[in-house]
Amino acid sequence: xSKLTKFAKLSSAACVAIAVxxxxxxxxxxxxxxxxxxxxxxxxxxxRETNVSFDIWYPAHPGGKVVTxxxxxxxxxxxxxxxxxxxxxxxxxxxxxxxxxGNAGQFGWIASExxxxxxxxxxxxxxxxxxxxxxxxxxxRVWERPQDVTAVLDHMVRHEDAFAYVDFDNIAVIGxxxxxxxxxxxxxxxxxxxxxxxxxxxxxxxxxxCAFLSHFxxxxxxxxxxxxxxxxxxxxxxxxVIVDPGIISTITAESLTGIGIPLLVVxxxxxxxxxxxxxxxxxxRMIPLAEHMFVPDxxxxxxxxxxxxxxxxxxxxxxxxxxxxxxxxxxxRGEIHDDLARxxxxxxxxxxxxxxxxxxxxxxx
Numbered sequence: 001x002s003k004l005t006k007f008a009k010l011s012s013a014a015c016v017a018i019a020v021x022x023x024x025x026x027x028x029x030x031x032x033x034x035x036x037x038x039x040x041x042x043x044x045x046x047x048r049e050t051n052v053s054f055d056i057w058y059p060a061h062p063g064g065k066v067v068t069x070x071x072x073x074x075x076x077x078x079x080x081x082x083x084x085x086x087x088x089x090x091x092x093x094x095x096x097x098x099x100x101x102g103n104a105g106q107f108g109w110i111a112s113e114x115x116x117x118x119x120x121x122x123x124x125x126x127x128x129x130x131x132x133x134x135x136x137x138x139x140x141r142v143w144e145r146p147q148d149v150t151a152v153l154d155h156m157v158r159h160e161d162a163f164a165y166v167d168f169d170n171i172a173v174i175g176x177x178x179x180x181x182x183x184x185x186x187x188x189x190x191x192x193x194x195x196x197x198x199x200x201x202x203x204x205x206x207x208x209x210c211a212f213l214s215h216f217x218x219x220x221x222x223x224x225x226x227x228x229x230x231x232x233x234x235x236x237x238x239x240x241v242i243v244d245p246g247i248i249s250t251i252t253a254e255s256l257t258g259i260g261i262p263l264l265v266v267x268x269x270x271x272x273x274x275x276x277x278x279x280x281x282x283x284x285r286m287i288p289l290a291e292h293m294f295v296p297d298x299x300x301x302x303x304x305x306x307x308x309x310x311x312x313x314x315x316x317x318x319x320x321x322x323x324x325x326x327x328x329x330x331x332x333r334g335e336i337h338d339d340l341a342r343x344x345x346x347x348x349x350x351x352x353x354x355x356x357x358x359x360x361x362x363x364x365x
Contacts, residue, residue, distance in 0.1 A: 070105025
């Protein structure tokens with residue numbers, strides 16, 4: 001995706017003036033009266049030799065200050081309460097992985113719904129494939145993304161006192177596009193490196209990935225892709241939702257049949273319209289405990305945040321290859337989001353036993 005924010009350098013005097021103005025602006029922010037809190041964190045990822053940043057959305061009481069997360073000239077952001085008081089109880093954890101070139105802020109719409117319904121949602125920013133920090137070379141190193149998820153989870157478990165509100169026996173994962181592959185990998189899916197090397201040989205799979213790699217001179221046959229074959233399963237993850245998973249054709253059948261956790265596999269579109277590169281119906285049939293569903297009036301990018309009126313125009317001027325603001329018609333993106341959130345949360349409720357968990361928590365208070 002395009003880099004939508006390009007800032008000019010500021011003089012030190014200007015920076016001081018902005019800092020003073022920002023402090024005043026923060027003090028004047030209205031109080032938050034909703035039920036979704038937002039915080040941030042960072043975890044060291046050994047495979048990266050650097051930190052992975054993440055957002056934490058949690059069930060909250062009114063309080064703190066209103067902030068808008070993830071908005072820019074193209075996409076609407078999502079309101080939340082910074083420093084909003086935490087609600088009592090322990091809540092299932094959902095780790096969310098964005099697509100290549102995306103970022104955590106694009107999925108505030110689902111994170112907010114999860115928090116309102118009694119989940120803690122942690123949204124990662126994957127180094128090398130995040131807005132403003134992305135490269136074609138990094139996009140090919142798909143095996144690093146699942147290890148980001150494990151690094152964040154390791155960090156949270158090591159600091160369990162700080163995350164006492166998280167039920168670490170109830171962990172789920174949600175992934176979109178490249179994040180869909182990521183979620184599959186932590187569930188037990190493995191890549192065939194030879195298939196990955198041939199991925200762009202004869203087809204673009206109905207996606208822009210191969211054009212993106214070609215534009216930056218990436219030849220998959222000249223890269224060592226053997227690390228992609230690793231078993232990157234994280235056994236602490238108990239269930240998940242896989243949305244339009246990238247490089248699905250490179251996943252081995254043996255690894256899919258060996259996935260032992262329940263998964264909901266979602267394709268955005270019809271059986272005929274979903275791009276081949278993310279079409280996961282056949283793959284889902286190999287996973288013993290998987291369910292699959294199509295969302296007929298959606299497109300691959302309907303999982304992103306809602307676009308502003310001039311969003312598509314801005315993207316076109318930026319040279320964006322993909323129609324990020326287009327849906328298939330029939331329903332607005334907001335309506336699609338509402339339906340998806342309802343279905344995904346109902347699925348996770350069933351798999352995590354959350355209603356029973358919250359009832360037990362309430363009985364002890």
